[in-house]
Amino acid sequence: MAAKFRRFGREAKNVKPEEPLDYKNITYLANHMTPQHRILSRKRTGFSGRNQRKLTAAIKRARFLALLPYTA
Amino acid sequence: MTRKKTYECMLLLDNREVKKGWDALKEQIDGVLTKYGAKIVVAKRWDERKLAFEIKKQRRATYYLSYLEAEPASLDELERTLRLTAPVLRHLVLACEEIPGEAYEPEREFDLDRDEDKPDEGDSEEAGSSDELEEEFQPVGDAISDDDNDED
Numbered sequence: 001m002a003a004k005f006r007r008f009g010r011e012a013k014n015v016k017p018e019e020p021l022d023y024k025n026i027t028y029l030a031n032h033m034t035p036q037h038r039i040l041s042r043k044r045t046g047f048s049g050r051n052q053r054k055l056t057a058a059i060k061r062a063r064f065l066a067l068l069p070y071t072a
Numbered sequence: 073m074t075r076k077k078t079y080e081c082m083l084l085l086d087n088r089e090v091k092k093g094w095d096a097l098k099e100q101i102d103g104v105l106t107k108y109g110a111k112i113v114v115a116k117r118w119d120e121r122k123l124a125f126e127i128k129k130q131r132r133a134t135y136y137l138s139y140l141e142a143e144p145a146s147l148d149e150l151e152r153t154l155r156l157t158a159p160v161l162r163h164l165v166l167a168c169e170e171i172p173g174e175a176y177e178p179e180r181e182f183d184l185d186r187d188e189d190k191p192d193e194g195d196s197e198e199a200g201s202s203d204e205l206e207e208e209f210q211p212v213g214d215a216i217s218d219d220d221n222d223e224d
Contacts, residue, residue, distance in 0.1 A: 023164075024082075024118070024137075065082060065164055066123035066133070 012048035021054040023061035026068060033059065036072040076141045080168040081105065082118070083136040084127065089159035090120075090134045097159060101136060104157050108149045110142035114175045127161045139171045 006012075015021055019028045032040045032055055039059050042052045062068040089097050094117075105112055115138035122132050142150065147165060154163045 061164060061166075063124070065084060065135070065162060066125055066127055067121075069124040 008043055008046070010046065012051070013046035015047075015051050015054075021051060021058045023058045023065065023067065025058070026062060029055070029059050029062055030068060033068070037069050074143050074145060076111075076143055078113070078168050078171065079110075079140045079142055079147070080166045080171075081138045081140055082164045083138070083154070084123075084161040084163070085134040085136050086128075086130060086159045086161055087120070087132050087134055088130075098136075100159070101157070104153055104160075105138060105140060105150070107153060108142070108146040110140045110146065110150065113139040113141060113171060115139070116175070116179045130161060133161055137175070139168065139175055 019025060021029075023029070030037075032045050034040060039056055042049070045052060045055065047055060059068060063070050083101065085097065085101070098115075102112060102115065105115075115136065118135040118137035120132065120134045123130065127133065151163065151165060154160050
C-alpha cells in the first residue's frame with residue numbers, strides 16, 4: 001500500500017486465521033482491551049478499519065454473553 | 073418457501089437446570105430450537121464458566137453452542153420462544169457463513185467433573201470462584217499496561 005494511504009505510518013496488523021476476530025476467542029479479544037476492559041483504539045491495536053470494526057463487534061458480543069466484562 | 077440459512081446460536085443455560093439432568097434439558101432446548109422448522113447441524117456444550125457479571129443472580133452458567141439451518145423468517149419466533157424459555161439466561165443468534173471445524177469436535181468433559189466434584193457450587197457463591205475471575209483477567213491487564221502509560 002502506498003505510504004500516503006497508511007495510518008500511523010505503518011501497515012495494518014493482519015488477522016491470523018488461527019486467531020479469528022470472533023466473540024468466542026476470548027483471550028485474544030481481551031488482549032485488545034485496557035486493564036479496565038475498554039476497547040483499545042485503532043492506533044493501539046494497529047488493525048485496519050475493517051478489522052477494527054470486527055474487533056469491536058466481537059468484544060461487544062462477548063460482553064453481552066458475559067464472556068468479557070463491560071467495565072473493570 | 074425461502075431458502076434456509078446457517079445460523080450460529082449461543083445460549084447461556086442456568087446451571088441449576090443443568091444440574092437437574094443434562095439430557096432432559098438438552099432435549100428441551102433442542103425441542104425449542106427445532107420448533108419452527110430449524111434443523112440442528114451440530115450442538116454441544118461449549119463451556120461451563122464463571123460469568124463476567126451476574127445474570128439473573130447467577131454467577132456461573134453453561135454455554136450451549138449450536139449451528140442451525142433455519143429459514144430467516146422463523147428467527148423472530150425462535151428468539152421470542154428462547155426469551156420465554158426459563159433455563160435460557162441469554163441467547164445470541166448470528167448468521168454464519170461456514171461452520172468451523174472445531175464445532176464437530178466432541179465435547180470436553182469439564183462440566184461433568186465439575187458437577188461431581190463441587191455439587192453445591194452455583195447455589196451459594198464463595199470466595200473460590202472470585203479467585204478464578206482474577207486468574208482469568210489479571211494477566212491480560214499486565215500484558216497491556218506497558219503501552220498503556222504513554223497515552224494517558
